[in-house]
Amino acid sequence: MEWEELNITRRNFIKLMGAAPASLAINVEKNGRKYAKLVDTTKCIGCRRCMSACKRWNKLPPYDVPETLVRDMDGTTYTVVNFKRSSRDAEIGKFIPWSCQHCIEPACAGVCPVTAITKNPVTGAVVVNEDKCIGCRYCFQACPYKVPRFDFHKRVTRKCHLCYDRIPKLKPACVAGCPVEALDYGYRDLILRKARQKAQLIKGYVLGEQDAGGTDVITILPVLPEEMGLIVAPKKVVNEDIDKIRISFSGFSAATVLAGLLYLYSRFGKGE
Ligand code: SF4
Ligand code: SF4
Numbered sequence: 081m082e083w084e085e086l087n088i089t090r091r092n093f094i095k096l097m098g099a100a101p102a103s104l105a106i107n108v109e110k111n112g113r114k115y116a117k118l119v120d121t122t123k124c125i126g127c128r129r130c131m132s133a134c135k136r137w138n139k140l141p142p143y144d145v146p147e148t149l150v151r152d153m154d155g156t157t158y159t160v161v162n163f164k165r166s167s168r169d170a171e172i173g174k175f176i177p178w179s180c181q182h183c184i185e186p187a188c189a190g191v192c193p194v195t196a197i198t199k200n201p202v203t204g205a206v207v208v209n210e211d212k213c214i215g216c217r218y219c220f221q222a223c224p225y226k227v228p229r230f231d232f233h234k235r236v237t238r239k240c241h242l243c244y245d246r247i248p249k250l251k252p253a254c255v256a257g258c259p260v261e262a263l264d265y266g267y268r269d270l271i272l273r274k275a276r277q278k279a280q281l282i283k284g285y286v287l288g289e290q291d292a293g294g295t296d297v298i299t300i301l302p303v304l305p306e307e308m309g310l311i312v313a314p315k316k317v318v319n320e321d322i323d324k325i326r327i328s329f330s331g332f333s334a335a336t337v338l339a340g341l342l343y344l345y346s347r348f349g350k351g352e
């Protein structure tokens with residue numbers, strides 16, 4: 081039974097976890113194993129229930145257009161499902177659920193001038209702290225997949241946070257909402273093994289094993305990412321230019337001035 085069916089609200093869950101025995105949390109954190117999310121495009125039927133589950137859990141406003149017409153992420157849409165065909169063989173077509181890939185060494189976090197983005201190396205979640213974010217959008221520039229989106233209403237950058245507020249005790253909302261188990265969340269080594277086995281069977285590709293230096297979202301594709309029209313991330317993501325700006329003194333000063341201007345804009349900018 082999906083946990084949403086149990087009518088557990090986000091608030092109740094957080095309360096519930098607060099009351100959970102400490103031993104539960106300790107076992108999860110200290111067994112030395114890391115977690116990852118699996119996306120199996122060979123199972124996805126394109127129903128987009130993951131998208132609505134994400135909206136519900138995160139209390140995000142509804143789409144402006146029917147769900148089936150939503151093509152891209154935005155400040156209030158953290159995941160999308162698009163149908164893509166192989167450029168080599170038109171008979172190969174798959175629905176591809178897509179969101180932040182939760183890189184093991186996230187470039188977005190590396191360049192953030194106010195360290196608003198953090199990575200949890202155990203659960204895998206890369207999370208933007210909206211209270212710290214100044215909306216400079218360096219993270220968007222640095223991201224190999226161009227994921228972070230600016231929320232023009234809140235004036236902060238937003239993206240999928242891997243449901244950091246419910247994992248690993250419960251699976252992410254999108255995973256729990258998928259009716260055909262095309263999505264999963266669990267120990268990374270097991271997820272990776274499952275993905276490799278499936279990819280071997282279909283002569284496909286395991287996206288995230290090495291792409292962008294390795295990610296905590298592992299996607300089973302029927303063919304190479306470029307053939308499915310996906311962005312091809314380098315195996316190692318280096319953002320030297322942006323990193324230099326952030327860490328050098330002059331760059332730091334420039335970033336600070338820029339951060340100040342963006343902060344003022346975010347507070348007193350047009351329309352407010
Ligand atoms: S995919 Fe982009 S936004 Fe997501 S963790 Fe990696 S660098 Fe950051
Ligand atoms: S992991 Fe959570 S925040 Fe990310 S797409 Fe799934 S439901 Fe949305």
Ligand code: SF4
Binds near residue numbers: 124127161262
């Ligand atoms: S809920 Fe599952 S089957 Fe439906 S679109 Fe999302 S991943 Fe695909």
